[in-house]
Amino acid sequence: MDGKLIVFEGIEGCGKTTQLERSRQWLRTIQSADVISTREPGGTQLGASIRQLLLHSDDEPIHDRTELLLYAADRAQHVEHFLRPHLERGALILCDRYTDSTIAYQGYGRGLNFQLIDQLNQVATGGLQSDLTIWLDIDVEIGFERMKQRGKRDRIEQASLDFHRRVQMGFTKLAEENRDRIVRIDGSGSELTVAEQVKAALSQAFTRWGK
Ligand code: Z5A
Numbered sequence: 001m002d003g004k005l006i007v008f009e010g011i012e013g014c015g016k017t018t019q020l021e022r023s024r025q026w027l028r029t030i031q032s033a034d035v036i037s038t039r040e041p042g043g044t045q046l047g048a049s050i051r052q053l054l055l056h057s058d059d060e061p062i063h064d065r066t067e068l069l070l071y072a073a074d075r076a077q078h079v080e081h082f083l084r085p086h087l088e089r090g091a092l093i094l095c096d097r098y099t100d101s102t103i104a105y106q107g108y109g110r111g112l113n114f115q116l117i118d119q120l121n122q123v124a125t126g127g128l129q130s131d132l133t134i135w136l137d138i139d140v141e142i143g144f145e146r147m148k149q150r151g152k153r154d155r156i157e158q159a160s161l162d163f164h165r166r167v168q169m170g171f172t173k174l175a176e177e178n179r180d181r182i183v184r185i186d187g188s189g190s191e192l193t194v195a196e197q198v199k200a201a202l203s204q205a206f207t208r209w210g211k
Contacts, residue, residue, distance in 0.1 A: 013143030108170030
């Protein structure tokens with residue numbers, strides 16, 4: 001495939017959505033290729049309904065395995081109806097969360113079986129991996145503080161501090177184990193400082209890809 005899939009990951013409040021948008025604007029000024037952005041969950045029409053179920057369903061508790069399957073269903077639809085078609089025509093895709101979030105949240109956070117998660121990630125993606133993953137690393141407390149200032153919190157964001165610490169440990173381990181694909185960036189600085197580091201990581205990747 002001609003296109004590239006660049007994923008932004010991290011715990012809540014790490015600034016990934018902010019940095020993804022800044023990167024999109026920057027890339028549009030320097031890259032002639034078309035740059036598009038998307039997110040998980042919710043990158044397709046069906047995915048938007050799944051996102052609503054996952055994050056704002058208050059009537060009945062969602063079982064951990066149900067949650068895992070819903071993320072997998074969202075991803076399968078996203079890969080087939082959005083990511084693959086756009087990658088095939090050569091687009092540069094910036095995606096807010098992907099497979100590493102499932103390992104970090106459902107694996108390290110919820111304690112679900114890692115082999116099962118890997119199998120489901122494989123089924124959902126058909127083997128499509130990110131070409132580059134930017135992990136914005138911040139302390140859980142800083143992320144919480146930022147989200148508090150932003151107001152209303154969704155179902156997962158309300159989970160305990162310990163849960164988010166386990167998720168953070170998950171991202172740390174994933175970055176250690178996938179140095180070829182995941183780049184760690186300190187997300188605790190100002191928006192501008194972080195954006196400069198993200199730009200540097202993207203520029204390095206483009207040089208590597210000959211773009
Ligand atoms: N989830 C899962 O469990 N399993 C999966 O497989 C997948 C997802 C794919 C939805 O994700 C939830 O789904 C998520 C994980 C789970 N739940 N949690 N927790 P989401 O991406 O839609 O929601 P989110 O993780 O909570 O991200 P967010 O709300 O988009 O926040 P963010 O991207 O981390 O940060 P932000 O929006 O860019 O910034 C947050 C605030 O901080 C905002 O007010 C900014 O203005 C401010 N900010 C940003 N950068 C800075 C800096 N540098 N300094 C100071 N303030 C800053």
